[in-house]
Amino acid sequence: MEKVNLYHIYEREFAYKACTAVLPGCCTVTAMRREEMTESSEAVYIISAFRKREGIYAIRIMPEQTGKYHYRICLEESGEAEALTVEGKFTCTAPGDGCHGKVQMKEDGFVYADGTRFLPFGTTCYAWTHQSEELQEQTVKTLKERCFNKLRMLLFPKYMPYNEEDPAVYPFEQDEDGSWDVNRIVPAYWDNLDLRLRQLGELGIEADLILFHPYDKWGFAHLTQEASMSYVSYCIARLAAYHNVWWSLANEYEMLMDKKTEDWDAYGCLLQKEDPYRHLISIHQILQLYPKKAWMTHCSIQSGNIDLVPVWKKEYQLPVLIDECGYEGTLEYGWGNLSAFDMVDRFWWTVTRGGYCTHGETFHRGDAVLWWGKGGVLYGESEPRIRFLKELLEKLPGCGRAKVHGPHTNPNGKKGEEMTEADRHFNKLMESTPVENLMGIMAEVHKVLFTDTWQLRYYGRTCPCFTWLQLPEDGRYRIEIIDVWEMTRETVMHDAVGRTRVSLPAHPGMAVLARKEE
């Protein structure tokens, strides 16, 4: 029997003639595991077949348990199509290649299917799959060498400054009137997308697939709602079997002027209903966050106002990804000219306020090959520092479940008897102040991520020459001073207990890690 590694794709093609690109729910997948399947075996997945090329459809299955699987594709006679039944079996074996399966939301963070935690450190190459093969390969090579484990990317081509070329292939054929026929898919486009998703999966990179975006001159932003729904169904049927797929309904949803608020909800519900693997789903805004819906698995936010992360977490009761907070670069646009230090600062700031951050790079170039738009190579200085942070966090036990202070927490952190009447008064005052009005006022909101055994404090652009840590009395702590730019870690103290004074070098970009001694 054919063997498939756990979390990898089993694909079966079959010949069929129909007029739609998707054959909804035609395939039932049952698992046999230890016993033989009987007629009464429960379906593991109900999936749709998708058109792969002229006259050929396929189903794809991502097995999530080891064991034996059986599938049955049943198609009734319909129009020019004859009735058809296709059956098959395969065995799913342990992955062996270090693949951890799909990423899922858990509490206020993420874990892979096998329980390994996932800390997102994303980057952005919106239109990389619409570039020349050479450039796409260069992007893959760069991603292999760099630290990012998530990639924000568009399915439709992108039209805006620095992205003005037509792509070589489009996802669909055009009708005579120039409108896109979502049922007549262009195999070359989707085959290339398959290749790229597979490559990303092999590199351990989650593909945050953006289904719709407004930066368009070809009409993809103006598909009818019916066509949009068909396109989303096709994406599910074809792409959901990639363990590393995430669904991002939109980049800047409010800028898609044809779409109504409920249209977005329809895509979210469709994904939630039809994606048998329930991959992560989010929607990204330019100004106004989309209201919370049951299909949302996390917030994907555009903002440089990172102090609000705890506010969004509280409001949505979901993990928060700052998927756009400006890009390292030198563009004439405010969203694309962060210094490398500020890009790094925003990662540390986001993480120590309880969120996750996404990178992008936009150095102005005459050839307009900017990483953020087209991929290629990275020129900036932030990525090694982001890697430094990522590796630091990955080695901290329980990091994906670490806590941060709420938006109204007085960061001075005095408790009980230490508190004066003025402290209590100030705390009450804070609680009655809209949190938006605390931003910037509370310059002293230190950024702190903590568990029972460690705390990581980030001092941002401030320059204290010393700091006070409030360490538990029931343990002894080792204190490290971290320079986020120089990427140095220096242990300055052992066996610290309780209120502890730590000298700092009084320049921007410092952090302190206190870990319980073993």
Add this chain to the structure above:
Amino acid sequence: MEKVNLYHIYEREFAYKACTAVLPGCCTVTAMRREEMTESSEAVYIISAFRKREGIYAIRIMPEQTGKYHYRICLEESGEAEALTVEGKFTCTAPGDGCHGKVQMKEDGFVYADGTRFLPFGTTCYAWTHQSEELQEQTVKTLKERCFNKLRMLLFPKYMPYNEEDPAVYPFEQDEDGSWDVNRIVPAYWDNLDLRLRQLGELGIEADLILFHPYDKWGFAHLTQEASMSYVSYCIARLAAYHNVWWSLANEYEMLMDKKTEDWDAYGCLLQKEDPYRHLISIHQILQLYPKKAWMTHCSIQSGNIDLVPVWKKEYQLPVLIDECGYEGTLEYGWGNLSAFDMVDRFWWTVTRGGYCTHGETFHRGDAVLWWGKGGVLYGESEPRIRFLKELLEKLPGCGRAKVHGPHTNPNGKKGEEMTEADRHFNKLMESTPVENLMGIMAEVHKVLFTDTWQLRYYGRTCPCFTWLQLPEDGRYRIEIIDVWEMTRETVMHDAVGRTRVSLPAHPGMAVLARKEE
């Protein structure tokens, strides 16, 4: 006849015995100008006398017009005091010493009495008049050498970290039960205050006198409302005649736990009613801005959220001073550890968002002599850069009346036919977004101050390698690139018209000035 320079103090002492420190409204001042005064001459000022030392009261007059003045002090018999009438005359002559008189609010900025515009560039030495004479003199010397033209200072002594000493003298005597008797003033305290206000006046520095503050261990924050009102009356009677006095009701009013919202209003109304010169009046908050009142002449705001300046200007219809946005230094507290660059950045940022900014310095020192608390000398690097900005602005015609974009203005600045449908859609979206939520999201909110003949754009921490200016078509402009840290100005273009591309060095701290060629 005695001569007094315009805007300077005429003082007349007289012996009198009363039990209160203020003799309310006892003195009528009339002006003669060209003709002799007649009985029907209209009063210019009604003023109060104040206790100067045991058995001696005084009145002070600040003449605001040249010419002859007459005053009459009438006191009826009351308790142990006998009836008394004191009359006198003096001539007010042109100042000759460059004194411009009191600062007044005008439109959304400030002008001196003689019409010269005033651009506030303040600093902060809260408790400087409570230090040793030597240290006070050192502070005066420093102020003389530095650029600041406004000083935030407390009348009551300050108790908080780095400010833990008792002052040598207090403003009042204590009763046997330890409570302060606001009628028994301590001449040494007030005489010293007189000296310091005079010195500041000679240096062209406005004294932003903070009447109440919460950082207290002696009980001044807990005066009864009646005592507080008497104290404010005394301040008016004694200090209002200084042309360089501003009234700041509080530092962090909400932290004065004894005082109710209406108590503050009472002080404001009292000042508005009794101060014959109507000096500027503001109130400073820690978290929640005090509601607008008729006595307010400007907003005195604590915040690092400087993008909100246009919001506050719109809401209060008053000039906005960011009187506390963090201090340059190295303290363990978030409010006192800005880098020098960030201090300078906040000045540029505030100014190009339409407000004015205030400096302070808090480098940690073993001797606890920090400029912000005690004065002394400055160690930081921001002041020369603040001077550079001040001198640049002072030479720009009409600077005090320059405009900025509103909080909801799309900074890309396209107009009319240039605007695409997406631009219009985005503008509508912005207008329907609470401005608080635009902060940080709109990283591209360039900071721009402009008049009909020039525009000054500040790029903050962003790093564009070029920028587009939208210059009027009806003039030709000279373009300068300004490095706010290096303090350099380089003319890079002449005769620029309309949409103009300007190359920039792609690092933080750049500004561009476009001036109409003459």
